[in-house]
Amino acid sequence: MGDMVVVRKEGLYCVPGDFYIDPWRPVERAVITHAHGDHARYGSQRYLTAAPGVGVLRARMGEDAAIDGLAYGEKVVHNGVTVSLHPAGHVLGSSQVRMECGGEVWVASGDYKVEADKTCTPFEPVRCHSFITESTFGLPIYRWEPEQDIFDDINGWWRKNAEQGRCSVVFAYAFGKAQRILSGIDPSIGPVVCHGAVEPLSRAYRAEGVPLPPTVMVTDIDKAALRRALVIAPPSAAGSTWMRRFGDYSDAFASGWMLLRGARRRRSVDRGFVLSDHADWPGLMTAIRATEAQRIIVTHGSIPVMVRWLCEQGLDAAGFETEYGDEDEAVSAEASDA
Numbered sequence: 001m002g003d004m005v006v007v008r009k010e011g012l013y014c015v016p017g018d019f020y021i022d023p024w025r026p027v028e029r030a031v032i033t034h035a036h037g038d039h040a041r042y043g044s045q046r047y048l049t050a051a052p053g054v055g056v057l058r059a060r061m062g063e064d065a066a067i068d069g070l071a072y073g074e075k076v077v078h079n080g081v082t083v084s085l086h087p088a089g090h091v092l093g094s095s096q097v098r099m100e101c102g103g104e105v106w107v108a109s110g111d112y113k114v115e116a117d118k119t120c121t122p123f124e125p126v127r128c129h130s131f132i133t134e135s136t137f138g139l140p141i142y143r144w145e146p147e148q149d150i151f152d153d154i155n156g157w158w159r160k161n162a163e164q165g166r167c168s169v170v171f172a173y174a175f176g177k178a179q180r181i182l183s184g185i186d187p188s189i190g191p192v193v194c195h196g197a198v199e200p201l202s203r204a205y206r207a208e209g210v211p212l213p214p215t216v217m218v219t220d221i222d223k224a225a226l227r228r229a230l231v232i233a234p235p236s237a238a239g240s241t242w243m244r245r246f247g248d249y250s251d252a253f254a255s256g257w258m259l260l261r262g263a264r265r266r267r268s269v270d271r272g273f274v275l276s277d278h279a280d281w282p283g284l285m286t287a288i289r290a291t292e293a294q295r296i297i298v299t300h301g302s303i304p305v306m307v308r309w310l311c312e313q314g315l316d317a318a319g320f321e322t323e324y325g326d327e328d329e330a331v332s333a334e335a336s337d338a
């Protein structure tokens with residue numbers, strides 16, 4: 001049998017199953033690993049995604065999209081290929097796609113994170129012959145601190161600002177990162193204000209039973225209370241008129257790219273919190289080893305470095321050119337020349 005998954009102009013294609021995984025062009029059947037914009041695109045006829053992610057995918061695709069949910073681990077057979085979805089630990093409803101046909105098993109990871117957090121089902125290693133892995137942070141310099149250490153830093157910064165009567169603003173991607181921060185903050189410090197782009201996604205998380213602290217919209221809070229508030233806003237809000245109401249605020253950016261000093265400087269924020277929803281270098285290596293796959297196909301990120309390193313480990317590694325980006329793309333583009 002030839003390769004079970006290949007790259008076509010529409011996206012990653014499962015040959016015997018005749019379906020696509022996270023296609024970047026409209027297709028008949030799309031399996032979606034998660035609802036970030038670079039993996040979940042409009043226009044396909046049918047979508048299949050993990051059940052906890054149906055709400056967020058529908059929020060992106062609209063009411064008319066044909067979306068089927070599949071519970072984690074549940075199997076469906078499509079054209080002789082047994083398909084199941086397994087937690088990827090990246091954002092709510094994120095999954096790895098397991099495909100089995102004629103005794104051969106392939107897994108496509110989508111985006112994943114190995115460290116467990118409170119906002120989504122933890123990453124589950126899946127044994128396979130061939131593993132398609134992301135490589136967003138696929139350089140040995142990327143090593144994350146435990147998330148609790150980052151949350152302690154965020155809470156400490158917020159508390160100090162609140163004591164000084166200054167509002168604290170964290171810029172974070174609206175889907176995933178924002179809810180991750182919410183899951184780790186100490187709401188006893190002050191009120192928590194979410195930007196209008198963040199709130200609907202938090203609602204989807206709460207609807208799936210993810211406990212998040214109470215949040216308010218900026219219109220629901222008086223000016224005096226704002227001085228003790230933590231504000232969570234998408235990066236696009238930086239420099240907008242929406243920010244004016246916060247007066248002399250302190251600001252921060254939360255992203256894995258904040259590990260690079262250049263990225264923080266270019267964002268010209270007071271603080272950078274290194275918090276990522278992707279696996280760091282040790283995480284990628286742990287995940288790859290746990291699959292026991294002999295064949296590794298590397299997508300979006302540091303393809304040449306990872307492929308070379310994996311080949312040196314005796315694995316059969318190669319890259320796939322995809323059109324996936326990163327939800328913090330703007331930051332990474334700035335960081336790449338840092």
Ligand SMILES: [Zn+2]
Pocket residue numbers: 034036039090111327
């Ligand atoms: Zn993603």
Ligand SMILES: [Zn+2]
Pocket residue numbers: 036038039110111300324325326327
């Ligand atoms: Zn991605």
